[in-house]
Amino acid sequence: MTCDLLIFDCDGVLVDSEVISCRVHAETLTRHGYPITTEQVAERFLGRSGREARREIEAELGRAFDDALEEQLVADVLRSFAEELEPIPHIAEALDALAQPVCVASSGTLKRITFSLTRTGLYARFAPHLFSAEQVANGKPAPDLFLYAAEQMGVAPERCVVVEDSVPGITGARAAGMRVLGFVGGSHCLPGMAGRLRAAGAAVTFADMRQLPDLI
Structure with a gap:
């Protein structure tokens, strides 16, 4: 893609x-x-x-x-x-293998995003491109946050790919006209989550971050 x-x-x-x-x-x-x-x-x-x-x-x-x-x-x-708090397994390895620019679009506050990424050693990989629902009128499942992130990064929505783990996130990204990959490798993901994400509009689902570079 x-x-x-x-x-x-x-x-x-x-x-x-x-x-x-x-x-x-x-x-x-x-x-x-x-x-x-x-x-x-x-x-x-x-x-x-x-x-x-x-x-x-x-x-x-x-x-x-x-x-x-x-x-x-x-x-x-x-x-x-x-x-x-721990990073998602193999996320650093996946990021190392990506050639595309990256950013974060999260429902959390900027304070929480910064704290989480700093704690897990990922902050420098994304800063200053951190975008929060507190910066837009409507959070996920509205498309506002994804459109805001794309605008700030200077990329058309149709040229963006989103990695999400929730139905509201998938719904919002699809409403923004973006393609979405559903990640089901977090410790919170229960059986059936992959099917729910695909039903919400995820193009594919995957459970191991080492798969990500080959999916892009």
């Missing part, structure tokens, strides 16, 4: 963070009066921005969360990342 820019999601694609993040979100939300399991967080909010997840939860509760909750969530997630 023709590719002038490779756009990576961060969580679950570059760093193996989704199990950690979903666990921390479930624990923190439950403590603040919204009982939810790790599995439910993954099913409902994986791949979406925290801003949109908060809006949905607040609408269900009929009240706004205190801003202290957001601060607590960020602090808890980053503390757990500092202790546990």
Whole structure:
């Protein structure tokens, strides 16, 4: 496939963070009066921005969360990342084999993206080309973030290939007119995920980052 820019999601694609993040979100939300399991967080909010997840939860509760909750969530997630976060296996090897420019388009905040990539030794490979849902009006599954990343990198959407691990991410990339590869090698990926990503529009799915250069 023709590719002038490779756009990576961060969580679950570059760093193996989704199990950690979903666990921390479930624990923190439950403590603040919204009982939810790790599995439910993954099913409902994986791949979406925290801003949109908060809006949905607040609408269900009929009240706004205190801003202290957001601060607590960020602090808890980053503390757990500092202790546990690892890069996706073989991602450095895959990046070494790519000839195309790369960037990140993530539902996480720029603070979280920077922390995650720094912790796993990947920051220098992508900086300063880090793009977050907080920079656009609508996060995934809207196409806004992918279109913003392509515009900032000076590449037409149809010349971009996206690597994603979630249905919202796949949906957003396809809505942006981009081709998408579905990655199912993160520790959060359960049986059936590959089929869900293909149904959402992924051209192919793969579970080992060493396969990526040959798929481009």
